[in-house]
Amino acid sequence: RVQLVESGGGSVQAGGSLRLSCAYSGYTYTTSYWGWFRRAPGKERETVATIRDDGARTFYADSVKGRFTISRDNAKNTLYLQMNSLKPEDTGIYVCATGCIYSSDVCDYWGQGTQVTVSS
Numbered sequence: 001r002v003q004l005v006e007s008g009g010g011s012v013q014a015g016g017s018l019r020l021s022c023a024y025s026g027y028t029y030t031t032s033y034w035g036w037f038r039r040a041p042g043k044e045r046e047t048v049a050t051i052r053d054d055g056a057r058t059f060y061a062d063s064v065k066g067r068f069t070i071s072r073d074n075a076k077n078t079l080y081l082q083m084n085s086l087k088p089e090d091t092g093i094y095v096c097a098t099g100c101i102y103s104s105d106v107c108d109y110w111g112q113g114t115q116v117t118v119s120s
């Protein structure tokens with residue numbers, strides 16, 4: 001059974017940085033995407049960034065390109081999202097998932113999420 005646990009969220013001022021982590025266990029996929037998704041207040045869930053299992057392909061939402069970086073450390077069984085130059089519109093609940101399809105939010109396994117709040 002795949003389990004995903006996010007951490008690293010918090011409150012930060014605009015222009016600041018945060019690094020989200022997603023520790024996973026029970027993973028058995030060999031060809032799939034991992035992703036970070038967010039749900040902002042009053043908005044639908046959106047795909048923030050995804051990375052292919054082999055790390056060879058990534059996707060970023062236009063709104064985060066050049067500011068966020070997704071990565072995965074297989075030795076630590078952890079997925080990361082480095083977020084720089086944060087903006088108030090980045091506020092939301094960030095959730096990691098696996099068993100995803102490229103940029104789609106159709107995924108097999110989801111974490112519980114971690115709150116990110118960016119103040120102006």
